Amino acid sequence: MxxxxxxxxxxxxxxxxxxxxxxxxxxRALSSDRPVNLFHMQNLKKKKLWLxxxxxxxxxxxxDDIIA
Numbered sequence: 015m016x017x018x019x020x021x022x023x024x025x026x027x028x029x030x031x032x033x034x035x036x037x038x039x040x041x042r043a044l045s046s047d048r049p050v051n052l053f054h055m056q057n058l059k060k061k062k063l064w065l066x067x068x069x070x071x072x073x074x075x076x077x078d079d080i081i082a
Contacts, residue, residue: 022072026076029068030069033065033066040055040058043058
């Protein structure tokens with residue numbers, strides 16, 4: 015049980031880190047003077063949204079384990 019929570023915490027930290035990195039990449043691309051590849055930008059935003067959903071699910075799972 016404790017191993018499961020540790021695995022979830024590690025995965026959560028990785029997802030948060032990746033989400034932050036994507037956020038920075040998107041911000042740099044949008045603030046740059048160079049043209050933006052809209053298809054690539056759309057894919058980055060979709061992945062960022064997926065990561066946000068996964069982060070929320072993991073946080074919820076950790077909270078449920080703490081309450082139980």
